[in-house]
Amino acid sequence: MTLWLRVHHVRAAGLAALVMLVVVGIAGESRVPAPSLLRTALVGTPIALVLPLLACAFLSRSLTAGPTALEAVGTRPARSYTAALAVAVCAVAVLVGGLLTWSGYQPLGFAAARNLTGLSGLAMLGTRWGGHDAATVLPTAYLFLTVLVGLPEGREPPWLWPLTESGDVPSAAVAGALFALGLLVCLRPGGHRTAAP
Amino acid sequence: MPVSFVSCDFGYRRGSPVFHGLDFVFPPGRTVLLGPNGAGKSTLLGLAASLFLPTAGSVSYRGLDPSRRRDRSGYRRLVGWMPQNIAPIPGLTVREQVSYAGWLKGLSRREAWRRAPAALEAVELSPLGDRRCSLLSGGQLRRVGLAQTLVHDAEVILLDEPTAGLDPRQRERFRQIVLGVGEHRHIIVSTHQTEDLTDLYSSVVVLDKGTVRYSGPTSGFLALSQRERPSVEDAYARLVTGET
């Protein structure tokens, strides 16, 4: 298991999630101007909503690292291990992010953890259809699309879940559903009918 | 009996079917798998290794069918596989990479670590055990791949192009490994190198366009040659061009 942790760069994934939570805790509400389709001026997007993409990138790398073919013919449940890793990282992020929000220290703490979860779900789906190299193309494109569109005044459509605040339940539900879907795909045999260990 | 295929269908997602209704049993002992590029050799070994599952039919060994979840683990313990491309795992040493392969095959962490030196010794890589895999040459990496297959006690060893890129001395070493393991295990080697094939393998399987053209003893295969001095190349050419 120690070697599995090393092969899958688990330390880097954990560290990236930790750094994300720390930065979100310290400066999560700082806004970065970005162009918006719905507004004429540049709209500030809180970095707490964008930083999870980087943590998601490192987590994706962990999930896709290692000798895929050898792991596929091993007797160890390698796919379950990667799924457990994704669940563990996101669960810790949700716990810490939730605590940050609940304690009032950082209102966007839970939103950041939610975004990590949802984007990781998208990354797992992207890996299935685009391969390991394209793992983060889907979450990156999706996040930037939503930033580009921007959140319309007074309305929060569920598909703009990466931009909403922590308390938005439909957004959390969509992110959770994407993560669950990603896990399902991650656990299922992929591509041409391969067998899960 | 080693691995058997019953009415197997298999095809890649974006390609034409590779196998259709394949009924075939690998001969016991040391078997060489021949065939032109794209014949389906690697896919056949992938099916035998349970990397792929047939879309119809079954693959089995000792009554264990990897399509059945309850058999899968047992099947994989008994079947070892060396893929065509051996990639170094970033950050791991040679011994660690071999141990990792053993651990994946169900050995405990300690057992895999303990057995790795013997596997490396078999492929003459002991002096490089502490070197990072990413620093190895292509030939050395193939030997790491071989060690990965030997580290656990598989009864069936599937080797996909194991000698590609090996120098003559290492090919000779490989010969000895095959002769050594073949006594109590089944070994199936996919290769394009036909020199000393008759001395090394007891059986030959020739695959072409997803169809087994020949499966039988080496002597029978050589008998297909119509030259005065029977040659492997001639027999092979007759099979894959359909002249027999």
Added chain:
Amino acid sequence: MPLTRWLRSSAALYALPLMGVYLMFPLTGELPNLDDNWPGATVLATAATVMAVTPVCAAVAAWEGTRLRQGGVFRATGVRSPITVLAWSAAPVAGAAVLGMVTAFAVVTAEMPGVPGGPDLLILATALLVMAAWTMAGMAAGRYLPPAVGIPLLLVGTWLWFAYPSALEPLWLRHLTGMNLAACCATGEVFDRRALAAQSLLAVSIAVAAYLGWASARRSATRTGAIVLVPALGLGLAAFTVRDLGPEAGRPRAGGLVCTVRQGIEVCVWRERRSRLAATAAIVAPAAKRISVAGGVAMPRRITEGAADGAGTWNVVAGRDSTSDDIVFSLVTGLLPAGPPRCAGTGSPAWDIAYVPVTVWLAERAGVSKNVLATKAGPEAVAVVKGVLALPQAQQRRWFRHNLAALRRCDLSPVGIPAS
């Protein structure tokens, strides 16, 4: 390889629509603020392109770098030098960037009919250098990083680098990125060359480090040290160069005025506004007389858009969309102090109370219509001034002079203005 196939195999081609859409928003959003001068137009076009296109270029370059690594290009014994391989591989990315820049200039140029001059080549060259540097950094990163990490890292990292410093202190940080949106330039300003020098310096150092990383993966202390030290040195020197700059990179323009004489007063506007010179002179000369009579101040010898001392020379702004009321109002605000005095511990209460009523009174006496004043200063200030205007001329003048003095001093309270 045929050109079309070479282009088709590049991810830049597929990222082009995203770049285009992304570019249009900062560009069209900022167009209404564009002044009638080419440095400002160049800053807008280049800054929008740098902000919208460079992160995509860097991410696409990271993908290209990965493709070359996976294709075994670095292990092959090709006769092409690393810089040639880099140039050919990055060319579609650079092409997309240049296309973005051309589009931005096409949009901006449409807003500049009749404005003499052309794009500021130094600003343009600096922006292209910044884009090239980050593209090279992307290629180099792609050589080492897995694409799952490299693409988002470059995209988000460069985006943060361009967008975030404008919200941060120290202020000089924003002048290093190359994203100069809102940093400059009104027509009366020129871009401070120190900012351009700093941006170029940092871009060159990033490009050098990227090239070192790209050209060889051999581990050596010298090479690794250079890859770290060169950008660090570039950053240090660049920061030193812009350490004194404030939030903006514009500084007053020294030349470029065209002048005429009207009623004994020399009236000067920027050469970009030559066509409006006569009309401006016809507005400001009589307005200056009215201000002089009402406020009891000496008539100016010169009214100019350039530097003015507020005594013999008054300042005016005759912008592209300015009405005659706007021009007179600018003449009035140009005469008043530009900012509150620094009063120890007490803030500047006189300024907060008196500035708007004094401005409104003077503007009204100079001839600005009441409706415009109500729009500019609010009905409350207009109501206050209405009371003052009911006073005799001499008393009005005393009111004005006292309150003008109060705006400049800390020890004087305004008179005749109720604190709101």
